[in-house]
Amino acid sequence: MEKHELSKSTFIRGVQCLKSLYLNKKRPFLRDKLSPEQLAIFRRGHKVGSLAQKLFPGGVDLGARSPAQYRKVLDLTQQIIKNNAYDILYEAGFQFDRLLVFLDILVRENGSWHAYEVKSSYKISNTFLLDAAFQYYVITNSGLPLEDFYIVYASEDLVYEKLDEYDNLEPLFIRENVLDRILPLQDFIKEQIIREKETLLLDKSPEIPMGPHCYDPYPCDFIGHCTRQAQRK
Numbered sequence: 001m002e003k004h005e006l007s008k009s010t011f012i013r014g015v016q017c018l019k020s021l022y023l024n025k026k027r028p029f030l031r032d033k034l035s036p037e038q039l040a041i042f043r044r045g046h047k048v049g050s051l052a053q054k055l056f057p058g059g060v061d062l063g064a065r066s067p068a069q070y071r072k073v074l075d076l077t078q079q080i081i082k083n084n085a086y087d088i089l090y091e092a093g094f095q096f097d098r099l100l101v102f103l104d105i106l107v108r109e110n111g112s113w114h115a116y117e118v119k120s121s122y123k124i125s126n127t128f129l130l131d132a133a134f135q136y137y138v139i140t141n142s143g144l145p146l147e148d149f150y151i152v153y154a155s156e157d158l159v160y161e162k163l164d165e166y167d168n169l170e171p172l173f174i175r176e177n178v179l180d181r182i183l184p185l186q187d188f189i190k191e192q193i194i195r196e197k198e199t200l201l202l203d204k205s206p207e208i209p210m211g212p213h214c215y216d217p218y219p220c221d222f223i224g225h226c227t228r229q230a231q232r233k
């Protein structure tokens with residue numbers, strides 16, 4: 001399989017900071033350790049994602065358990081779509097121009113494909129829209145037209161601590177159509193991909209001073225490294 005350069009998480013990392021993108025790919029050993037709070041947020045995200053699949057029952061789960069399975073998932077996704085084998089796919093994989101995405105839920109309705117991305121959050125942020133826009137870019141350019149793109153997020157009735165206790169998930173998640181907000185972002189996505197790929201070709205990390213962007217939208221995991229670097233100057 002052609003080795004991918006950017007996934008949706010590395011793409012979003014690059015939007016936040018090109019130095020973080022570079023370090024993550026070339027110097028991953030410099031990363032700070034994850035805090036217990038960050039680990040808890042990741043676990044919650046995974047749990048919400050798998051629970052939200054129950055909103056679209058009867059699908060096939062293609063979730064890759066390791067990078068070694070990516071090729072298999074990409075091929076299976078193509079076969080299933082081509083053969084109309086299932087109308088609902090969880091974690092379907094798509095690749096285009098060395099960009100790789102796995103979509104939470106893909107649904108065929110009335111002969112056309114609808115994408116659903118699930119977020120463990122009570123609202124849609126600009127970062128979620130960029131994430132969806134990147135996925136839309138990769139999926140449609142890989143050859144699958146998408147009729148619509150939805151972000152699925154938690155309603156205020158959802159209490160994360162009670163996730164295991166709910167019988168009916170329907171009222172706990174909101175499905176919001178974001179296609180009209182991600183289409184105007186497609187030019188930005190294309191240009192940002194070029195910037196990020198160029199950054200990954202550098203032979204040392206770009207000189208980017210620390211600032212508010214180190215915490216927005218997420219606390220960067222190279223804060224320790226960049227702080228030590230700044231102190232040495």
Ligand code: SF4
Pocket residue numbers: 016017018019020023208209210211213214215220221222223224226
């Ligand atoms: S700590 Fe700040 S400057 Fe350093 S890589 Fe992260 S976001 Fe970039």
